[in-house]
Amino acid sequence: LTVVKVGGAVVEDDAQLSQLLRDFSAIEGRKVLVHGGGRRATQTAARLGIESKMIDGRRITDRDMLEVVTMVYGGLVNKNIVARLQASGINAIGLTGADMNIIRSRKRPLKDGIDFGFVGDVEKADGKALMRLIETDVTPVVAPLTHDGQGCILNTNADTMASETAKALAAFYDVTLIYSFEKPGVMADPDDNDSLIPVITRESFAKLKADGTVSGGMLPKIENALAAVEAGVSRVIITKATAIDGRHGTLIV
Numbered sequence: 001l002t003v004v005k006v007g008g009a010v011v012e013d014d015a016q017l018s019q020l021l022r023d024f025s026a027i028e029g030r031k032v033l034v035h036g037g038g039r040r041a042t043q044t045a046a047r048l049g050i051e052s053k054m055i056d057g058r059r060i061t062d063r064d065m066l067e068v069v070t071m072v073y074g075g076l077v078n079k080n081i082v083a084r085l086q087a088s089g090i091n092a093i094g095l096t097g098a099d100m101n102i103i104r105s106r107k108r109p110l111k112d113g114i115d116f117g118f119v120g121d122v123e124k125a126d127g128k129a130l131m132r133l134i135e136t137d138v139t140p141v142v143a144p145l146t147h148d149g150q151g152c153i154l155n156t157n158a159d160t161m162a163s164e165t166a167k168a169l170a171a172f173y174d175v176t177l178i179y180s181f182e183k184p185g186v187m188a189d190p191d192d193n194d195s196l197i198p199v200i201t202r203e204s205f206a207k208l209k210a211d212g213t214v215s216g217g218m219l220p221k222i223e224n225a226l227a228a229v230e231a232g233v234s235r236v237i238i239t240k241a242t243a244i245d246g247r248h249g250t251l252i253v
């Protein structure tokens with residue numbers, strides 16, 4: 001089984017998204033797609049007169065922003081991807097973590113005095129429910145929203161959603177997890193497209209982090225990738241959205 005996570009910049013770019021969905025459709029066997037959509041949420045919020053507040057690249061999700069991300073991730077982005085997959089013959093079904101209780105989370109407590117608002121830290125992913133669905137020959141398309149079991153939707157990092165989904169499915173399948181985004185993989189020099197780092201281990205990650213080679217959104221992405229490997233996901237790759245065949249990019253071991 002292959003889990004593909006589609007990064008925010010790719011969701012925004014119609015040409016890149018089209019190619020990614022074509023390549024995703026061509027992947028043999030069972031598969032799951034997990035998407036982000038932060039940039040689209042920022043645009044929609046702006047049109048509604050709601051300001052996006054970020055701290056270190058992480059969104060503060062107040063009550064108004066929770067409504068926006070629920071609409072944008074769970075509706076606009078998710079259903080457009082589902083419709084486009086249907087057009088290429090993939091019987092997709094759009095889900096949030098609340099659907100079938102697939103991913104339950106807990107509202108993040110204050111961190112260093114910062115209140116991130118309605119943001120969920122994953123507590124439990126139900127691989128069995130997903131597996132049963134997948135075995136009916138449908139392809140889940142998962143939006144980065146979870147629920148707390150008490151009726152509240154929570155905004156959840158899409159890289160974490162992908163990692164938790166892959167980990168939960170690893171109990172039933174041989175799982176490959178592919179993080180796709182706009183660069184060829186993890187780069188030694190982010191401005192040099194020929195500087196791909198072919199393999200990252202927990203040890204080498206510590207060095208790349210300490211010397212500043214890896215920063216920003218790539219830090220939690222690699223953390224999530226390593227967590228997936230450590231929890232039994234067979235192969236984890238960070239690669240370009242136009243190269244999701246499992247033979248390119250940075251292998252996380």
Ligand code: ADP
Nearest residue numbers: 007008009181185186187213214215216217218
């Ligand atoms: P996503 O597109 O999946 O939402 P993020 O924006 O969270 O991903 O993280 C990817 C970003 O990480 C890249 O756009 C890039 O700016 C940044 N980054 C930092 N260090 C590196 C690196 N060494 N190699 C590649 N990207 C890096």
